[in-house]
Amino acid sequence: xxxxxxxxxxxxxxxxxxxxxxxxxxxxxxxxxxxxxxxxxxxxxxxxxxxxxxxxxxxxxxxxxxxxxxxxxxxxxxxxxxxxxxxxxxxxxxxxxxxxxxxxxxxxxxxxxxxxxxxxxxxxxxxxxxxxxxxxxxxxxxxxxxxxxxxxxxxxxxxxxxxxxxxxxxxxxxxxxxxxxxxxxxxxxxxxxxxxxxxxxxxxxxxxxxxxxxxxxxxxxxxxxxxxxxxxxxxxxxxxxxxxxxxxxxxxxxxxxxxxxxxxxxxxxxxxxxxxxxxx
Numbered sequence: 001x002x003x004x005x006x007x008x009x010x011x012x013x014x015x016x017x018x019x020x021x022x023x024x025x026x027x028x029x030x031x032x033x034x035x036x037x038x039x040x041x042x043x044x045x046x047x048x049x050x051x052x053x054x055x056x057x058x059x060x061x062x063x064x065x066x067x068x069x070x071x072x073x074x075x076x077x078x079x080x081x082x083x084x085x086x087x088x089x090x091x092x093x094x095x096x097x098x099x100x101x102x103x104x105x106x107x108x109x110x111x112x113x114x115x116x117x118x119x120x121x122x123x124x125x126x127x128x129x130x131x132x133x134x135x136x137x138x139x140x141x142x143x144x145x146x147x148x149x150x151x152x153x154x155x156x157x158x159x160x161x162x163x164x165x166x167x168x169x170x171x172x173x174x175x176x177x178x179x180x181x182x183x184x185x186x187x188x189x190x191x192x193x194x195x196x197x198x199x200x201x202x203x204x205x206x207x208x209x210x211x212x213x214x215x216x217x218x219x220x221x222x223x224x225x226x227x228x229x230x231x232x233x234x235x236x237x238x239x240x241x242x243x244x245x246x247x248x249x250x251x252x253x254x255x256x257x258x259x260x261x262x263x264x265x266x267x268x269x270x271x272x273x274x275x276x277x278x279x280x
C-alpha cells in the first residue's frame with residue numbers, strides 16, 4: 001500500500017474547550033487549517049488528518065456509559081443506544097466544523113466517520129476501514145477522520161479514540177512522520193500544571209516499548225479515551241512497531257514549531273517532544 005507523507009493528529013484539547021460542552025476554539029481551528037493548507041501546498045499531498053473529540057462527544061459518552069457498553073449476553077438498554085446516537089451526533093458535528101474550515105482554507109478535505117467500517121472486540125480494533133481511506137487518498141483528497149463510537153463484538157459498543165485510529169493508519173500507510181498537535185508544548189515529566197513539571201525534549205523507546213525517561217500523565221474526569229496516557233502509548237507503539245522508521249513528534253498547535261514539525265519532521269530543543277527508537 002502506497003505510503004503517505006504525514007499523518008497529523010489535531011488534539012481534542014487543542015481544538016476545543018475540553019471542560020465546556022461542545023465549545024470550539026475557533027482561532028485554534030483556523031490555525032490548524034492554515035497549517036494543513038501549507039502542508040498540502042508544499043507537496044505533502046498524501047496526508048491524513050485525524051482529530052480528537054474534545055468537548056464534542058465525551059460528555060454524552062460518559063453520561064450514558066458508551067465506553068463500557070454491556071456484558072456479552074446482556075440486553076442493550078434504550079439509554080445506551082440513545083447515548084451512542086447522541087455521542088455520534090456530537091462528534092460528527094465537530095468533524096463537519098473541522099472539515100469545513102479545511103475546505104475554506106483550500107484543502108480538498110473529505111470527512112470520514114469510522115463508525116460502521118471500524119469495529120472492535122473488547123475495545124481493540126478488529127476491523128479497520130482502510131480501503132475507504134486509501135480510495136480517498138488515491139483520488140487526490142485529504143481524509144479527515146475522528147474519534148468515534150464503534151460497534152464492539154463483545155460489549156456492543158465502545159469509544160474508538162483518534163489515537164487508536166492513528167496507530168492502525170501508521171501500520172498500514174507507513175507515513176514519513178506522525179505529528180501530534182496538542183494544547184501544550186509537548187510531553188512533560190508530570191502533568192504540566194503540577195509544580196516542577198519539565199518539558200521532555202526526547203523520549204527513547206526500547207524494543208520492549210519501555211520509555212526513557214518515564215512520564216507521569218493525567219486524565220480528565222469526563223475523558224472516555226484514556227487521556228494523555230493512552231495518547232502517549234499510541235505514540236510509543238508507532239515508534240516501537242516501526243522500529244523507529246516512523247518518527248513521532250508532539251508539540252503545541254499554536255506554535256511556530258508546529259509548522260516545522262509537520263513540514264520537516266524536526267523540532268528544536270524546548271519546542272516539543274520527539275520520540276526515538278533505541279535497539280538495545
